[in-house]
Amino acid sequence: MRTRAMRIIPVTLAIGALIAAPLSAFAATQPSLAQAAVAAATTHAPRGALVSAEQIARLTAAELDKAALDSGFVGAPKSRYDVTVYRVIYRTIDPEGRPTTASGIVVLPNGRRGALTVAEYLHGTTATKAYAASVSADSTDRLITALFAGTGLAAVAPDYLGLGLGPGKHPYIDTKTETSASIDLLLAARTFSARHGVTLKRDVLVTGFSQGGRATLGVGRALTRGEAGAFRLGDLRGVAGPYDLLNTELPAVFAGQVEPHVATMYLAYFTTAWNRTVGLYNNPREAFRPPYAKTVEGLVDGTHTEEEIANGLPDTPAKLFTKAFYAKLEHPTGRFRQALREADQICHNWTSPVPLHFYSGTKDTDVVPANSTACATALRARGTQVTVHSMGPTNHFATAMTAYPQILQTWTP
Template sequence: MGVVRVLIHCLPFNVLVNHLNKRLARFVFLVWAGLATASFTGCSKEAAMPRLAGEGATAPDAYLVSSTLIGEYPASELAARIPEVPIAGALVRYPIRVYRLTYRTRNTDGQFIMASGALLVPVGTGQALPVLSYQHGTIRPDEEGRAPSYYRSGSEVWSVVSVLASTGYMVSAPDYIGYGASKAFPHPYEQAASLASASLDMLRAAREFAGQQQVTLNQKHFLLGYSEGGFATMALHKLMEEQYSAEFPVTASAPGAGAYHKSAFADYILKVDKPLSFLSTYVWVLDTYNRVYGINRPFAYYYNQPWATQLQADLYSAVPDRAALLFTPAFQQGILNRTDQAMLAAFRANDIHDWRPKAPLALFHGTADDYVPFFNSKDAYNAMHLRGATQVELRPIAGGNHFSSVTEYTLQAYAFISQYR
């Protein structure tokens, strides 16, 4: 194992990727596939306009509220967490300490609330640490325990992300609003502003914690995330570069399979005449935007019966797989004919594909993704290049769907950010 370890830390990562076997692929798929599982939660009826971090109310003197040591895990234990893939254990280099942080962030109404996340710190590196912000994917409301701050066996933070931390990154993994310390609030699903601000404020809390614990950090910040985590990663990258580049310079980011072009995605859903397995996810998105942007329409405006009554009682219930059956003609026509100005504005507020990033950014996406279509990443790549971005790459995963692509995403995204470390 010692020889393998030396090879892994000396070879270029693309060479390492070629040596990882099918058992590793199977493991990564099983762990990460949950990121793309779509579902939804109940709604709160407050009308609120979203604000990004730093807008509106005065920021607190400190973001970090408390920290709790969850545990310290030796390298041998981390390697043993992946018994199906012995070679994957060779990626493990350092023991890690895992902490649960609670911190201040703003809810969608601009008010400060308590949020939480996990902080993974490698031990004994002997050098200043780069920071990796990891944005998790969709978490079902009945699987709230998968949020990073719970750090439970079987979750991606407990396994794959712990291995990433053990290679020498301090990993900041926010729960987002709606999980952990903020679980009393509805999760603002696929709402760019809150995903970005909750992630940024977790980074602030992590930096404060590092100062208290005398953990030396360098100025490198890397961003990773898949599915909703890919959308959150893109939103965070945009926020950091456009408003907080001096505070948190982005070194490189690698979002995967995010719904970056919400307006085009809405048109696609309402136009396509075929079964769509993800319509229940769109119900959650509509509920979030209807609430957060103060539109506050009744369910019967969006959904045909009997699903309007059914969804009002249980937003988590099953829906038909064809848009024409689920959505009312009035709603469909309002979007496609461009007359529903309120919801169209909400979609535009969450179009995060058309801007000019400066740091290296790689867009990973399966070309056969029928859950979050590939055009989301392609549109982002094209729009960014038209704006003069020179360090944006489109990394198609040929033939991959939303679930089968997670293995290649994980390996290639880590390889991508590692070259800038």
């Protein structure tokens, strides 16, 4: 679960921006906005069709540099361009393959025209709709995406389904829709960018943090398989991702390697989301102890802040789950185990045509670094060239703060 330290950006990022409304106001208006977005797209509109776009921020290169420094991205290259941030709503599909919409951002470097390389940034765990990059002026995800544009790249970042102005609930850790929402944003961005005199080059640079680090592999696989039209994979960099759920991340939770309060929030979000897509319980009372059985699904419906979610949960998974369901999570069997195995195929059933880079921190107690080594071993066996970069004794968020200046340096045109 993301924390305030990874979400709050200094006031410089909000200069010239559309400041996000208070969460209570957003929660009251968001359903109607999302419904309007769905209604605005015709039934027969293809995936990746652009529904709407609006400018939400303009940032100078100096403002970007100050925000990066103040936020802890030490060593990031100096921005060469002012940038403009746009919120787009576009057509995509839900977990059942039915038409829906999603939101995201497209960030363009001011003054650049012609053919630009596109960088796609995939965000980490966010349980609150209003914290998405397309809505919150305080979003670290918006900053990272803008920093890529500041180097001269065209940059995009999906909110995924059910976040930002997307309708419904977010299907957390759902590789299928993380991938489809990300691919479809690329298609929408191509249409949008052309209106601003920018053509997106074929090769896509893909990176993501935490949940987004895992999603990075799904998007890389889809690009490799030709699932994004003319786009293809140009580079692939995952930061602190839970790539290996079944054999690494879940066992680490029950071995005490993940901070208990963090594990509780992750598992509450994961369990309720997977119950909608996979089916883990018939009644919340089967999975959750009282009084949480009555409240946990509502806590993670996208309208509550992360502080509210944390305050509404116990401090350990054992206090949240029933004894039987706790055992099910610790030792998955049947349909649940099969779903985990299928999800973890991102490390097994494809070969990247470009070198893959993982970034991990040895003090990460959210997503244990063994995820990177396990996935790297599996992908190397398939012929992928993989490098695991250690960011040293850094925690989960410090890993990102250390890795992204390096990635920015690597990708600067």
